[in-house]
Amino acid sequence: MERQQLLMLPGPTNVPPRVMRAMMRPTINHRGPEFEKLYEDILENLKYAFQTHGDVFPISASGTGGVECAVGNLVCPDDRILVPVHGVFSQRVKETVEAFGGKVVQLPVDWTTAPSVEQIDEVMEKEKDIKASILVYNETSTGVTVRDLRRIGEVVKRHGSLFVVDAISILGGDELPVDDWHVDVCITGSQKCLACPPGLALISVSEDGWRTITRDKDRRHVYYLDLLKTKDSASKKETPFTPSLPLYFALDEALKILREEGLENRIARHKKCANAFYDALHALGLSTYPEEVNRSNTVIATNNPKGIEDRAIRDSMRQKHNIVVGGGMGKLRGAMFRIGCMGIISEAEVTATVAALELTLYDLGYPVTLGTGLKKTREVFHA
């Protein structure tokens, strides 16, 4: 019998019924008065989510489309761009910069860890004329969060470079005060911590960001993704091109839920759930991929137990327990499974996942005393 799955993926994530129902609102004229109020509400609530007084816009495209939007607006041929690579998504950023003719200043970092403020400072000291530095705050492929992000932002700005942050799998689930942390351009996706369906990217631009985009506007290779057009239309409470209306309705509702809960509460909730996952996994004798100091509160990357393939774990969890978790990506394919800890995440989803994992490991012959993980989650939620 068809049942609704529990999506414990690092995106897309479970969508609250209120947000699903919002997509049923009848289609409206995106050039009419009905759209204006919707767009105003979205833009205002996005500023809250991003903690910025600058501009934030939805873009009708997926998260990677949001990164292409940032790169396409900022990176002109031969511009020098710093991109630390420490996973699949930062590698994508690097390739996108190259696709737009930028020269990437490389900073390879071990995938279990994050670029440090010292490394960034050293590279920027040595290399001159770095137009922008693009960091992936939360590497969805490795479960690594750049815990130095605030200090890195200070260093990047001190060197006169733009600070661009790919926060696709983290914004709304962990700290990221865009203005306080000197982020010039920040990108996230609808289908991660905001608990919306996939299909929208969200992008913020600071004053410094606008200055650069405006200065170089005729050297960019964008049209649909042109942020100057988006800004200009927003002043008339419109989008330059037809918006993805059902997803706008969904985002509007998801942002209202975010405001009702409060950003601080939401971040604390994600952190508590992540702690419960880590404690439970470690108690079960499993190891997690990232070094502890940089581990993510939104993506729990867990190494395969010796002799057991993640494919077997994931298949069993999906088929027997109706719970979907992700596999590894890139060079980590076949080496780990990844649990999303995003959006509506609460004790219920954490314990259901841990219980299913315990039973799955047990069935696959891994030495586990049932209840070991659940004991730990209980400690976290009922301390």
Place this chain on the structure above:
Amino acid sequence: MERQQLLMLPGPTNVPPRVMRAMMRPTINHRGPEFEKLYEDILENLKYAFQTHGDVFPISASGTGGVECAVGNLVCPDDRILVPVHGVFSQRVKETVEAFGGKVVQLPVDWTTAPSVEQIDEVMEKEKDIKASILVYNETSTGVTVRDLRRIGEVVKRHGSLFVVDAISILGGDELPVDDWHVDVCITGSQKCLACPPGLALISVSEDGWRTITRDKDRRHVYYLDLLKTKDSASKKETPFTPSLPLYFALDEALKILREEGLENRIARHKKCANAFYDALHALGLSTYPEEVNRSNTVIATNNPKGIEDRAIRDSMRQKHNIVVGGGMGKLRGAMFRIGCMGIISEAEVTATVAALELTLYDLGYPVTLGTGLKKTREVFHA
């Protein structure tokens, strides 16, 4: 009291309840087995809609994003591209080509008409090395359809150029057999004649198209919109980046409806409704913008009656009759109103719109005998 509007816009259009409900399907893993079947069905049914044996893909972006996808994959810096400009959307195509570094070979055409096969032949004879010719088949801003399209395609291919067609506001509502008409790349949008919500572009690529894209792959400025990535992923029944899932569910259902009706029947239905509109409008003494031979069956562009502003007509229709029609665009703003004749269009929508228009004109002091337009629509539907 809130009521559902009748959307008689040139997009977005009314969405059938079946398609709306499809968006309520629970989110799935886009890298899992649940997605594979969905994507297979969509790709197969898109080939039917485009009448092609080539590839057709959905792109998570609006129609203009689809044009950016075509241009970004085909147009490399300094490539010479022919773009006849005869309205707002062909002007957008021209600007997109320029944004990607292409050199536009211009062919300005009066906005009431369409580029002719002779004009195209003459330009291509004179100018050499035109890599691609991009035509807007149906100019949404003027209600002009390029009735010579099939013959133009023959000429373009004879000159060794790629034939690219922006069919955003027409595919599914009028003739466009992509293979028979030698179209190498064809773009449409979800929210027009396919009667889906907005948010997806659909794009086809021929063998010749793939050859060119592959040859020039390292000179393009695209990543998210890279069609080679899309093709490569499709061979694994995946999309390269997270798809806009609710819109994929909606598209899947909309394409099933299209197959149930049959493309030929659907096109005949659009044509009959358009004829009813034109006959009724002319009987009311109104004039339509395009020359008759190239008038569109999907966008009815109607000049303002002497002394009456389209704003007054549109406001009255929306406020009193709950029917939304569009205004003019670009230099035609304030000079016309545009009625969408797309998607679920049938006698019911045509007569409701004509009746509301008659009453509106009457209320605004235009000399009209009530029933004049309706008499004509009746003749068309019950001949």
